Amino acid sequence: MNDIYSFVLLNIHMFLxxxxxxxxIFVIAPVLSRNNIPMIMKIGLSLLVxxxxxxxxxTGIEIQYNNILELFFIIINEFLIGxxxxxxxxxxxxxxxxxxxxxxxxxxxxxxxxxxxxxRTQVPIMGNFYTIIVTLLFLIADGHHFIIETLxxxxxxxxxGFKFTVGDGMVYKLTTIMAEIFILAFNFSAPIxxxxxxxxxxxxxxxxxxxxxxxxxxxxxxxxLIGLLTILxxxxxxxxxxxxLFDKMYTAxxxxxxxxxxx
Numbered sequence: 001m002n003d004i005y006s007f008v009l010l011n012i013h014m015f016l017x018x019x020x021x022x023x024x025i026f027v028i029a030p031v032l033s034r035n036n037i038p039m040i041m042k043i044g045l046s047l048l049v050x051x052x053x054x055x056x057x058x059t060g061i062e063i064q065y066n067n068i069l070e071l072f073f074i075i076i077n078e079f080l081i082g083x084x085x086x087x088x089x090x091x092x093x094x095x096x097x098x099x100x101x102x103x104x105x106x107x108x109x110x111x112x113x114x115x116x117x118x119x120r121t122q123v124p125i126m127g128n129f130y131t132i133i134v135t136l137l138f139l140i141a142d143g144h145h146f147i148i149e150t151l152x153x154x155x156x157x158x159x160x161g162f163k164f165t166v167g168d169g170m171v172y173k174l175t176t177i178m179a180e181i182f183i184l185a186f187n188f189s190a191p192i193x194x195x196x197x198x199x200x201x202x203x204x205x206x207x208x209x210x211x212x213x214x215x216x217x218x219x220x221x222x223x224x225l226i227g228l229l230t231i232l233x234x235x236x237x238x239x240x241x242x243x244x245l246f247d248k249m250y251t252a253x254x255x256x257x258x259x260x261x262x263x
Contacts, residue, residue, distance in 0.1 A: 024082020100127020
């Protein structure tokens with residue numbers, strides 16, 4: 001135990017730099033940043049990961065700074081790198097909330113929201129449902145291990161002391177990711193959109209052929225029933241969709257790290 005304390009104290013500044021980047025990831029990365037995970041657990045896991053990485057990352061690296069301002073600047077850079085890595089995973093998980101909003105609007109759940117403890121905001125009920133399922137699949141697929149692997153990989157291209165800059169390549173890549181998220185959300189919600197569109201056509205025909213029928217009273221429960229049945233049928237495609245989502249998230253994260261390394 002004394003050897004551990006001595007090793008950390010001898011490299012206290014490097015320990016702090018690694019801890020800041022790790023904390024940046026834990027602040028916003030999917031699953032690991034959720035508010036229902038105890039804070040003491042997040043702190044303990046951050047310290048554990050930092051201690052494991054300390055002898056690996058600090059090999060042959062010496063960080064020079066002349067005053068407290070330069071030290072603060074290095075810490076801010078490390079935190080921004082961690083936030084950026086975690087943010088990529090976060091926005092890909094937001095695909096489910098976007099798809100849930102589209103689905104809820106179509107089937108009549110647009111006014112029904114639930115509280116998400118992570119973002120502390122009202123989120124669509126179907127988006128929350130899909131997020132829970134994909135989160136479980138993410139853990140089953142060892143996605144939390146990928147987050148730690150990404151952290152380790154980042155030190156190969158973005159060593160401690162690296163100057164964080166946002167260039168044209170970074171802006172273009174983020175724009176591409178946002179467009180990709182909208183496409184994924186639309187593709188995911190497409191079966192519900194198609195079935196509800198067909199239901200609306202049928203209701204329109206009934207409204208013309210049977211004017212005495214109150215379409216508003218019949219249409220609302222009918223669209224909810226059709227929407228829920230379609231959701232139940234399409235649940236079998238959650239696994240392949242999740243695999244696609246995770247693959248795109250992993251690829252985008254590595255590409256963002258490479259773009260950052262080029263400045």
